[in-house]
Amino acid sequence: MPRDPQRGAGLRRDFALLEALASPEAAAEGGLGVLRLAELTGREKSQVSRAMRALAEEGVVERHPGTLRYQLGWRLFALVSRAAQTRLERQAEPVMHRLAAEVEETTHLCVLRENGVLTVFSVSPGHSFRLAGSEGHSTHSACTSVGRVLLTELSPDELHIRFGTDEPLCAEHPIRPHSIAELWVELNRVREQGYAVVDEEYEPGLVGVSAPIRDFRGRAVAALNIAAPKSRLGDRLHDAGRRTRRAAGEISLLLGHRPQR
Template identity: 60%
Template sequence: MTDSSSASRGHGLRRDIDLLEALASDEAQNAGGLGVVRLAQLVGREKTQVSRALKALAAEGIVERDPDTLEYRLGWRLFSLVARTSESRLVRVAEPVMHTLSADLEETSHLCVLSDREVLTLLSVSGHSFRVHGWEGRGVPAWRLSAGRVLLADATPDELYVRFGTTGEMPVQDLWTLIQDARRQGYARVSEEFEEGLVGVSAPVRDFRGRVVAAINISAPKARLGERLDEAGRTTARAAARVSSLLGWEPRRTPLLRARLT
């Protein structure tokens, strides 16, 4: 391969990336897609060139075209590739941040994800001799944990009813209130709600789309952490924001939840 052909291919890849970034923009996400004319304006290229590039990307599943509006959006294959690597990347990115957090607070931190109605712990990092036993891989009802309340931050009221409305454990109205409190504060806190003598705080980790994909949790005996629970919450929120940033999240892209519980 000659230097000129390599440069040409590299330039073509750069132009394709420009198109993908335009389709990932706030404008495209809010509109549900963009047409060829608008994309050509955004990337500064001829409409015919953009049309050819989009057709090639669509043939590979990297973008998709709405048959009704004829507008383009990011495609299934791109999201499939992201999904396959997201969990391992999440753990890899979060672990060093959690080590720092656990050392700063001298408490155990946990990386948690949502699985249906339960919270699962992917990783625990100890910053103290005290360990919350047996958490990794163990599922706990989401409504009982601070982690569950931040992991449900993007849920609509209807989704909460579908997921928890028949459990009878906690009225959905009460759960909604707790979730909104956590959203406003930037972290959730519990004090002996899950286990006597145990307190905890959790903050959300967001991916590049602004969606909550995990929670970082700090749990400890009330005798040791109870009086500094809000301080721990703020510190945990900063750590979670750091992980979110490493995953590509920009605060301005965080979606606003507009649904209301009636």
């Protein structure tokens, strides 16, 4: 099919508008108005106005009803999120296969969703054990090694906002932690060693380890997890934790993360 130069030019102009809305100025100002977008892109105000209305109709941008400034929209973020998760799974799978073979246990790729942990992908070394219904299943983040890894970037105030203070944490899992203060102590331990360990804290007879997967910004976007019966993994938990930390670091490098020296 022959290339349509007019359509290509229109796409480039629309991308220029989206790049302007992704700029530090737009973030600081809570969006940009049509006049400022026209100045930044060198286009006529009427052209920018028409383009932004069309993008808003598709959910690619949103216009604040009070300030009339435009921001990047929900549909764009949804597309980026889906693409990022697909890339994460693609990069993680071969590393997860190697880790599963090394430890001889099922490995899980997990993310944080509100107050819960969601398993999105699993790789088994071949034996029969798996967390029952693990993929697509959400569990309380404070009670799991995955959750603790992904909560390490939060401050005590942010933990209080996320979990509240009225009810004990993990009420259905009585071992620990019972409070935000106890969770904070545990999170500091996780930060120091680079992986988290749970020993029958989520479920009797079950142990697990997790390590963070970081993106190019250094943010923990997912966690690599191993969970197994204590009778099989209990005496080598920290060895499994170190191996999981190393594997998670490999995936992080593939996502563009560069650790500070």
